[in-house]
Amino acid sequence: MLLIEENYDVKRLTSLKCGGKIKKVIFPANRAEFEEALALYPDAKVFGNLTNTLVSSYGYDGEIILTTKMTSFSFEGEYAEADCGVKGPKLSQAAAEEGLSGLEFMIAFPGTVGGEVFMNAGAHGQSISDVFVEALCWSKDNGFITLKKEDMNFSYRTSVCQNRDIAIISAKFKLKKAEKETIKAKMQENLDFRKAKQPNLATPNCGSIFRNPEGDSAGRLLESAGAKSFSVNSARVWENHANFITNTNDAASTDILELMAKMQGAVKEKFNIKLKPEVRFLGGNDKREVELCKILYQK
Numbered sequence: 001m002l003l004i005e006e007n008y009d010v011k012r013l014t015s016l017k018c019g020g021k022i023k024k025v026i027f028p029a030n031r032a033e034f035e036e037a038l039a040l041y042p043d044a045k046v047f048g049n050l051t052n053t054l055v056s057s058y059g060y061d062g063e064i065i066l067t068t069k070m071t072s073f074s075f076e077g078e079y080a081e082a083d084c085g086v087k088g089p090k091l092s093q094a095a096a097e098e099g100l101s102g103l104e105f106m107i108a109f110p111g112t113v114g115g116e117v118f119m120n121a122g123a124h125g126q127s128i129s130d131v132f133v134e135a136l137c138w139s140k141d142n143g144f145i146t147l148k149k150e151d152m153n154f155s156y157r158t159s160v161c162q163n164r165d166i167a168i169i170s171a172k173f174k175l176k177k178a179e180k181e182t183i184k185a186k187m188q189e190n191l192d193f194r195k196a197k198q199p200n201l202a203t204p205n206c207g208s209i210f211r212n213p214e215g216d217s218a219g220r221l222l223e224s225a226g227a228k229s230f231s232v233n234s235a236r237v238w239e240n241h242a243n244f245i246t247n248t249n250d251a252a253s254t255d256i257l258e259l260m261a262k263m264q265g266a267v268k269e270k271f272n273i274k275l276k277p278e279v280r281f282l283g284g285n286d287k288r289e290v291e292l293c294k295i296l297y298q299k
C-alpha cells in the first residue's frame, strides 16, 4: 500500500541535515505506486535522496514524492535499466560485478538515478549523458512519455527536466564490457580522490554549492574571493574547498542561504561573475528566505 506521511519532518533524510516539516510526503515502493502517487497528487514535486536539495527549516506546504524505496534494477547485455530511486553507488557496484563500465563515477556520491538524470550529474570525466539511452517519464501535460537522449537537452548539470515539470520514473543506460578489475580500480581511484578533496557524509553537506562558470571553477573563484573563512552561525564554508558548505551544528536553512548569498556576492564583487547555485531549494514559507532565493537564483 502506498505510504503517505503527513506533517513529516525530512531533516534526517537530507544530506545537509537541515529542513522542516512537509505537508505530505509520499513514498512509492515501485512503478505502479509511483503512478498512483502521480495520479493522486499531480502537483507533487519529486525528489530522490535529497543530496542536492536544501529544504527550508520552515517546511513546505505541499506534497512531495520521495523515490528512495523504488530500488529495482536489471541488466541485459550491455544495458542497465533502473528505477529512479536506485542509489548511484549501488548501481555502480552492481554494474562492476556484471563487468560493465560507464557508471564508475556514480560510486562516489549518494544521489539516486532520477536525481542524477535530472541534474545530469557527473564526476571524474564521466556523466549521466555519456551513457543515457532513454527514460520513462511523466508530465502533467503529456502523461507517460519516453524521452530519448536527443530529447533531454543535456549540458553541464542540466537536463530538459529542469525547465519542464517532468518526473523521471526509470532510466536505461548503455554501458561497455570491460574487465571487472579495471572497473573496480577506477571506482577505488574515484573514492580515494574524494577523501582528499571533498567532505564525506559524516560532515553534513550537499556537494558543490555553485556550478562552475564556463571556463573556470567556482571553487577557485570563491577561494580567491576569501570565502574559505566565511560562516553564518553553524553554516560554514569547508576549510579544504570553498565550493562546499558544511552544517557544523544544526544550521538553519536561512543560515545556509545567507552564507550562499555572501559567497555569491564576494565573487560578484571581485570578478564581476554571478555564480549560479547547483543546489536546489524547497521551501517558500519564510519572507527572508524568499528574498534570498530571488537574489541567489535569478539570472
Ligand SMILES: Cc1cc2nc3c(=O)[nH]c(=O)nc-3n(C[C@H](O)[C@H](O)[C@H](O)COP(=O)(O)OP(=O)(O)OC[C@H]3O[C@@H](n4cnc5c(N)ncnc54)[C@H](O)[C@@H]3O)c2cc1C
Residues within 6 Å of the ligand: 015, 045, 046, 047, 048, 049, 050, 051, 052, 053, 067, 084, 108, 109, 110, 111, 112, 113, 114, 115, 116, 117, 118, 119, 120, 121, 122, 123, 161, 166, 167, 168, 169, 198, 199, 200, 201, 205, 206, 207, 208, 280
Ligand atoms: C558528498 C556529496 C558529493 C557529491 N558529489 C557530486 C558530484 O561529484 N557530481 C554531481 O553531479 N553531484 C554531486 N553531488 C550532488 C548530488 O548527489 C547529485 O546532484 C545527485 O544527482 C542528486 O540526486 P538526489 O537523488 O539526491 O537528488 P535530490 O536532491 O533529491 O533532487 C535534486 C533535484 O532533482 C530532482 N529530482 C530528483 N529525483 C527526480 C525524479 N525521479 N524525477 C524528476 N526530478 C527528480 C528534484 O526535484 C531536485 O530538483 C554530491 C552530493 C554530496 C552530498
